[in-house]
Amino acid sequence: MNPANPERARIVIASRESRLAMWQAEHVRSRLIEFCPQQTVDILGMTTRGDQILDRPLAAVGGKGLFIKELEVAMQEGRADLAVHSMKDLPMVMPEGFVLAAISARENPCDAFVANRYAGLDDLPAGAVVGTSSLRREATLRARHPQLKIRSLRGNLDTRLRKLDAGEYDAIILAAAGLIRLGLADRIRSVLTPEQSLPAPGQGVLGIEVLAGRADLIALVAPLNDPATAPCVRAERAFSRALGGSCQLPLAAYAELENGRLWLRAFVATPDGRRVASGELRGDPEDAESVGRALADVLREQGADAILEELAAGQ
Secondary structure (H helix, E strand, O other): OOOOOOOOOEEEEEEEOOOOHHHHHHHHHHHHEEEHOEEEEEEEEEOOOHHOOOOOOOHHOOOHHOOOHHHHHHHHOOOOOEEEEEEEOOOOOOOOEEEEEEEEOOOOOOEEEEOOOOOOOOHHOOOOEEOOHHHHHHHHHHHHOOOOEEEEEOOOOOHHHHHHHHHOOOOEEHHHHHHHHHHOHHHHHEEOOOOOOOOOOOOOOEEEEEOOOOOOOOOHHHHHHOOOOHHHHHHHHHHHOOOOOOOOOOEEEEEEEOOOEEEEEEEEEEEOOOHHHHHHHHOOOOHHHHHHHHHHHHHHHHHHHHHHHHHHHOO
């Protein structure tokens, strides 16, 4: 609903124009119409600066916030009412004036190994080229598979698959959730377990961002919030936030509910994977953010601050 015309039953969703982002926006659109059929819900597709800069690693050009700024401006200017994001792309500190109004149910949170000639990481020969856009994945690969060559891989999901098919890479690592959502699960040769590759905070989850003053929209999207996923993501984001997490930091955090308890695992590492601080912690889901902050303190005792200082010095 446009605040300038509150009688108009129309909601506009701002979204990046990649195929995956538009799928996510359409998914949220269909859910909104399900429980609020009197609403007209439209999608405003936009190209962000993060989509335009493809020749450099994301960490070198300003981070994942480059994917959302234009969407937030559209909301501020009244051209859109809400924005749909992959939670792992949403900065850990929300910009002033914006709130995370809903956290969706989680799709498969794991990383996926995608290749045309190889069944898994252990099948790759020494010197094989593996593509990833994530410093987290790079650190994991370098630590566990030092014989491989890791090369930056940018672009939307379809672009990355084309680069693989063109022979630029022997294998690429992608989020399983995106492939599943776009009907491309058959491209997955193997799913990497959290023990093999711990996911990023919020991986597999959609987040709904709105202006903080839009109580009407906060109430409207509340049914999209998943009570099982939300505390897990809050714990993951609190951990990352406590360590200044961004895509410029090789950091993983993944929480699950196990017998009614929240189980959070996390690590922070140097990009070469040679120095890692890792740990896990269990707690009450109602104290999710406290669990995240407490695990950050555990990692600091293992030398996480020294790793962070080294990373900062190298930027």
